[in-house]
Structure formats: structure tokens, C-alpha cells
Amino acid sequence: MHLMIPHASSAGEAGTALLADLPLPRLSLLLGLLQPHGARLGSDEYSFNTPLELALAGLRSGAAAAAQAQPGTLPTAAWLAHSHGLSAAGQDWAWAWALLTPLHLSVGSDQITALAPAALNLSEAESREFFATLGELWPADEGWQAHWIAPTQWLIAHPKLAGLASASLDRVVQRSVDAWMPQARGLRTLQNEVQMLLHGQALNEAREARGALPLNSVWISGCGAAQTSTLPADLQLEERLREPLLNGDWAAWAEAWRALDAGPVAQALALATSGQPVQLTLCGERHAQSYTLPPRTPLRQLWQRLLPPQADTARLLGSL
Numbered sequence: 001m002h003l004m005i006p007h008a009s010s011a012g013e014a015g016t017a018l019l020a021d022l023p024l025p026r027l028s029l030l031l032g033l034l035q036p037h038g039a040r041l042g043s044d045e046y047s048f049n050t051p052l053e054l055a056l057a058g059l060r061s062g063a064a065a066a067a068q069a070q071p072g073t074l075p076t077a078a079w080l081a082h083s084h085g086l087s088a089a090g091q092d093w094a095w096a097w098a099l100l101t102p103l104h105l106s107v108g109s110d111q112i113t114a115l116a117p118a119a120l121n122l123s124e125a126e127s128r129e130f131f132a133t134l135g136e137l138w139p140a141d142e143g144w145q146a147h148w149i150a151p152t153q154w155l156i157a158h159p160k161l162a163g164l165a166s167a168s169l170d171r172v173v174q175r176s177v178d179a180w181m182p183q184a185r186g187l188r189t190l191q192n193e194v195q196m197l198l199h200g201q202a203l204n205e206a207r208e209a210r211g212a213l214p215l216n217s218v219w220i221s222g223c224g225a226a227q228t229s230t231l232p233a234d235l236q237l238e239e240r241l242r243e244p245l246l247n248g249d250w251a252a253w254a255e256a257w258r259a260l261d262a263g264p265v266a267q268a269l270a271l272a273t274s275g276q277p278v279q280l281t282l283c284g285e286r287h288a289q290s291y292t293l294p295p296r297t298p299l300r301q302l303w304q305r306l307l308p309p310q311a312d313t314a315r316l317l318g319s320l
Contacts, residue, residue: 002234002279003268006052007241009284009317011045018250019314024261030269032309034291042287048072048167051288060229072165075224081155096162096225100154100218101169111176117152127151164223173246187220194218284320
């Protein structure tokens with residue numbers, strides 16, 4: 001079992017303070033049995049790729065390859081395309097993919113904030129209509145491919161998208177976008193063209209008339225090409241902490257952590273206690289770290305049953 005928990009900690013003061021008073025008894029016991037495995041991934045909360053993306057890339061292409069990738073160039077869109085059975089140019093993976101996420105950029109007096117895509121409450125029909133309207137920006141006769149995946153997930157493919165650094169959507173949700181705006185001219189141009197085409201759209205006017213937020217931009221991320229790759233079959237990715245953390249809903253985040261502790265973490269603890277292979281990967285906003293069960297002598301197993309070792313979860317999670 002490989003249990004991966006993203007958004008396990010927050011770089012902000014609110015999340016750090018909450019962890020100090022949040023009892024996670026099973027996680028404490030599990031980490032008491034495990035030891036760090038492999039290098040810590042990531043750098044700081046301003047890097048283009050999240051620790052989760054780095055950890056998943058390591059499972060797909062190897063930790064060394066993931067660590068050596070240039071910031072913001074992990075081909076997460078290509079991996080998403082592959083998961084949906086899509087290919088570009090007949091399996092020619094030199095063609096690069098990009099993920100377009102419809103969202104509303106809120107313009108304030110001192111910053112531009114990217115609201116969560118869910119705030120748009122886009123219906124499938126609306127999303128498809130917007131997607132069709134923007135189709136002139138990626139014409140098929142110029143070599144573009146475009147695929148509607150979900151109301152807030154659109155994929156496009158073209159060779160010119162290769163090697164363009166872009167920031168993960170999770171970096172910008174509910175935050176000022178200034179630090180993560182694309183530097184590549186091609187991405188800036190595409191984003192500006194999208195915004196101009198959306199301005200004054202009849203569908204947006206209808207949304208505003210009924211009090212809904214207009215769709216005024218897209219976030220472009222995950223640009224790049226990738227060979228076909230799959231994640232390990234034993235990976236259990238638990239993403240229930242994502243939405244409350246990105247929305248700053250700390251009560252919901254704490255409740256999600258308690259549910260994880262009572263559910264998947266408890267299951268991993270039971271496996272580790274019985275000596276079965278267990279890997280735990282915790283991903284914060286800055287770093288990701290994996291832990292595995294080391295070999296144990298019968299005497300050590302006895303002592304651990306009599307005096308179960310415990311880890312300081314607040315300190316450990318806070319370091320991520």
C-alpha cells in the first residue's frame with residue numbers, strides 16, 4: 001500500500017496553528033513506525049509545480065528525472081490526456097499538451113485574485129459553448145487539437161506548447177496571480193486572446209444578468225510532452241484535503257484530516273503494525289516526503305508493541 005496525502009499542511013499561520021491543536025493519533029503512531037525514504041521534494045510555496053506534482057512525476061518517470069525537470073515544465077496535461085485515452089498526432093508525443101481551466105479573475109484595487117473554478121458553477125452546456133466559442137484560437141487546420149474533458153477541464157495540443165513553463169492551478173486558487181503569471185510569450189498571448197474573446201460574450205452577459213460570475217479567463221498549466229506512463233497500482237491518492245485548504249476553510253480541513261486519520265491512515269497503520277509493506281507520502285505546500293517501514297528484528301517488534309513509538313505530527317507536517 002502506498003498512501004499519498006496531498007495538501008497535508010499549509011504554509012500559512014492559520015493552518016500551522018490548527019495543526020498544533022489537531023490530534024491525529026493514528027498518523028502519530030504510523031509515523032513512529034516508519035522512516036523517511038528518498039529525498040525531500042520541492043522548495044518553497046512559490047515554485048511553479050506543487051510537491052504533489054513532483055511526487056507523482058517521480059512515480060511516473062523516476063525521482064531523478066522529476067527532480068531535474070525545469071520549474072513549471074512537468075507535463076501534467078499530457079498525463080491527464082493519456083488517462084482519458086487521448087493522443088496527439090497519432091501517438092507522436094513530441095506534440096505537447098496544455099490544460100486550460102476556466103475561471104474568474106477578480107480584479108481588486110491592489111491585486112488580481114483567481115477564484116476557485118467551482119465558483120463559476122459552470123454547467124456542461126455552458127462550458128461546451130464557451131469552449132466552442134474559443135475554438136478559433138486553436139484551429140485544427142493549423143495543427144491544433146482540442147478536447148473538452150469536463151466543465152472546468154479543457155485540453156489543447158500543439159508542438160509550440162512544448163517546453164513552456166507554467167504554474168500549477170493549485171498555486172493560484174484564491175490567491176493573487178502576480179507571482180505565477182506565465183512568462184512565456186506564447187502563453188501570455190494565448191491567455192490575453194482568451195480574455196479578449198470572452199469579453200462581451202452574450203453567454204457571459206446572461207450569466208451576469210442572473211447574478212453568476214462571468215467566465216473572464218483561463219489558467220494554462222501542465223504544458224509539455226510525455227511518454228505514456230501510468231501510476232503504480234498500489235497507489236492510494238487521498239485528495240479530500242485539497243478543496244478546504246485552497247478555500248481557507250480550516251474547520252472543514254480539520255474535519256477532513258480527522259476522517260483521514262480514522263480511515264486510510266488507520267488502515268495503513270494496521271498493515272505496518274503487522275509488518276506488511278507500507279509507504280506513506282505526505283505533500284505540503286513546500287515539500288513532499290515519503291516514509292516506509294524499515295526492517296525490524298523480532299525484539300524491536302516486541303518493544304514497539306509494548307511501547308508504541310509516536311511522532312510529533314504538528315512539527316512534522318509543519319515542516320512540509
